[in-house]
Amino acid sequence: MEPVYAALTSGGKDSILAIQLALDEGLEVGYIVCVRPENPDSYMFHSSNLDAVHLIAERGGMEYVEIQTHGRKEEELIDLKRGLSELRIDGIIAGAIESAYQYERVSEIARSLSLHVFSPLWQKDPEWIMDEVVRRLDAIIVVCAADGLTEDILGAHIDAKLVERLKQLSRRNRIHIAGEGGEYETLALNAPFYSAPIRWSEENRRINAGRSELILNGLW
Incomplete structure (x- = not known):
């Protein structure tokens, strides 16, 4: 087996x-x-x-x-x-x-x-990882908790433009572009192994100093 x-x-x-x-x-x-x-x-x-x-x-x-x-x-x-x-x-x-x-x-x-x-991502180049995320997944940011990551980024899809923004923030604020330091969290809505993407019917935003979260409800 x-x-x-x-x-x-x-x-x-x-x-x-x-x-x-x-x-x-x-x-x-x-x-x-x-x-x-x-x-x-x-x-x-x-x-x-x-x-x-x-x-x-x-x-x-x-x-x-x-x-x-x-x-x-x-x-x-x-x-x-x-x-x-x-x-x-x-x-x-x-x-x-x-x-x-x-x-x-x-x-x-x-x-x-x-x-x-x-553990295929262990000690891999973060830029390579983010390129793979852009190429293969549909992922959004659902938590932001670092200087420079304002609430407007909640719900943003990780695409080439967003990765470039993260790189600029990394150079300025020394954040990890893949969020490995807890700067942000994500949800993968779709991947090649999914039979269908994740969807939802409503959402709420919980905005606090130091940590903001996008809460998705009615997931299906």
Whole structure:
């Protein structure tokens, strides 16, 4: 039997691109695993628009698994390990780019469960990653939390023009153009492995000092 992988994703561009690259490599992605933290400031997991993830799993023909966690630092890793231990898998897929905190902890969990790790974006050139996002995905910004990223960017599709804006901001404000430092979060509305794009019927904006969020409702 072919090895079966579980993909860790919040629906954002990096983890969805990692899933697509895994499929391109011929890996069998049997599960999409979403960790839902109660704490919006989780060190490991995003919390925005997670209701989209089960739709992504459906569109990819994958089984959806949700793991609940309080989102407390380190404790949330115990919840992740427990959830993964209940699955019949051989490996996990992660979209980490440069965060040693995330990469090392996912790798440690994988080692403890005797799982392989497929992390195709790890230490790749951020500009290459953003070019792949533009070329292969339809992703929008749903959270902005950095100087220079104003609320008008919420809902913006990541295209070549937006990437150039991010590069200019990076040069001026030293932000990571792929948002690896938490500068922004995304939702991938479409990818080659989706059978149909993610849509919604209404949206709200939650604007706060330091963090603004686009909340999508009526997802389908």
